Amino acid sequence: MKKVTAHDVARLAEVSQSAVSRTFTPGASVAPETRERIETAARKLGYRPNAIARSLITRRSRIIGLVMSYLENQFYPVVIERLCQALQQDGYHVLLFISETEEADNVLADILQYQVDGIVMASTTLSSALANDCINAGIPVVLFNRVAQVGPMGGYSTSSVTSQNRAGGRLVGELLVRTGHRRIAWLAGSENASTSRDREAGLCDALAAAGLPLHARGVGDYDFAEARRAVLALFRDPDNRPDALFAANDHMAIAALETLRAELGMQVPRDVSVVGFDNVPQAAWPSFDLTTVQQNVEQMVDATRTLLFEQIGGQVMASSVDVPCVLVERGTVRKRDAT
Amino acid sequence: MKKVTAHDVARLAEVSQSAVSRTFTPGASVAPETRERIETAARKLGYRPNAIARSLITRRSRIIGLVMSYLENQFYPVVIERLCQALQQDGYHVLLFISETEEADNVLADILQYQVDGIVMASTTLSSALANDCINAGIPVVLFNRVAQVGPMGGYSTSSVTSQNRAGGRLVGELLVRTGHRRIAWLAGSENASTSRDREAGLCDALAAAGLPLHARGVGDYDFAEARRAVLALFRDPDNRPDALFAANDHMAIAALETLRAELGMQVPRDVSVVGFDNVPQAAWPSFDLTTVQQNVEQMVDATRTLLFEQIGGQVMASSVDVPCVLVERGTVRKRDAT
DNA sequence: CTGAAAGCGCTTACAG
DNA sequence: CTGAAAGCGCTTACAG
16 A cells, blocks of 8 residues: 555656656646656556645645634534635635634644645634734735734734625614614624624614614624523513614524523514524524525635735735625514504 | 744754754654753744645644535534544644535545545545545545445445434334324435435334334435425325424424424424434524434544544554434424324 | 754756 | 756654
């Protein structure tokens, strides 16, 4: 079971090892008949070029590090699937790092040792420090679904791909105002996640335009159990309940739906309207039929590839892409107000 | 932004490059003060050993290929998360390949070029041929949540980790019989998936023991939309409907639940009982409250690591591990029969 | 304990 | 078009 190398093939085909290498290098010049001979020999021996050795000499691993943290939110599996497939088609591969919370530093060391050509950080909760470390190490980074925290002096700036979160938040705010809601509550994700802050800002834009205050505010940390707790607190006082709840993502919106119905005995949208963000697969299930804002994963993945390859190609300026998102109206917002 | 190598560190610390290498090789002998000097120099230069170069010489990449296909079934994200974290702790990393259906051959070539130390195939739908190719190439493979198809002559045998699917299926069959169901239907996953076949066999064991026939049978292909279609067909005739439906996994069971309620106006478990397999996070959500069989992901991941490392260490015999699974009784099976 | 040297399996100028 | 040679950044016997 010895590994077969280019040398073995060269010997069998009676050519130099260089010729074998050229045969497997797209665009290199080899005479047609030589190539033929080499390919036959390679097939006979079951030869496959060693990507590790190639990486060492070309100083390109064609590996992209993908850092994620919470796959229970179904948005991320969808992202993984699309991103992996897209990168595979470009001849790149994905080294996956799962890092809950902030043990991320060890992860970083690992990533760097593996000489990845670039990194996609697709997690709203990872620290910006991590991203900066990578950039300092000279590795292209693209933030996916989040934006860099700006440092004290204007700070580092990292490429990022997001939806137009503020506009999306505004869309929801306008919908809720238009349909006559007056006591609108916000369920934040992580307080320091840009997605959550931007969506909240959009909501507040719409409220301000209508002269309405934000009725109440909870923090669900993008987590199912945390969201449940926050909803319980938000609806504790039966005399002062919100008439609408906008959650920073679908995962929490569904947690809210479950809690409102099963634990608080409320009906949606009769007693309260609920809106999410992402349009995960479950949002379309009849049990939830959740009104939400759709993030265009396909466009986001495309933009990520583009940004990544620009930087790998030497582009130094970081840039950000905002993909438009659209409101998906389903059944969790009451249609007209009785007020 | 030049890469700093062991040579650079050696020069600064005034030692040989070998000494630098030893300092970063656990268990190598270096004098404490030499090590100190080298570590200081390394820190100053921001040196990190190049894992690619190390792999080339040690012929160990410390990379495991993980092949998956359908992440919309929430069981798999959970598996990815656990497996990644476990392997990271062992100093291994995960190169992720997503391959829908059978374009898998290209994927295979990729995997092999990357000199992965082993492969975990965690997908019920991938062909067994793929696994055999890897084994022929001398790469350890562990099948996760499926079992090798035995060839015509007894065929190849590949290590695998599964739940005790047949026993799990029997548990469900016994539960349904015990609670007085008489027209029990089976919703299969993919016809050639061992998980589906084994769970069905277990169900049939229980039915046979009770002298009951399998009332009806549909095929959902482990897919949400397919499962919906199959359920519609299974319940088309109002006069001959099943009184219980056992789906080969939770993903399809939830599809069934949604279809029964939203499209057929049936109540669960009043009109029909529903049972799944996996115990995905959503099964516990109040909207579904799904009775199911829990696969012990933690044990399955542990077994996978063990099997993988045995083979990487030179163990040639393939072996299979069956992890016990337990029935999780929730609200989708009616408690007593009125018959 | 330490250094010089060989070598992992490739790519890529450089001559011819 | 083709081959000999250098070299990517490491590890690891082998002497000392």
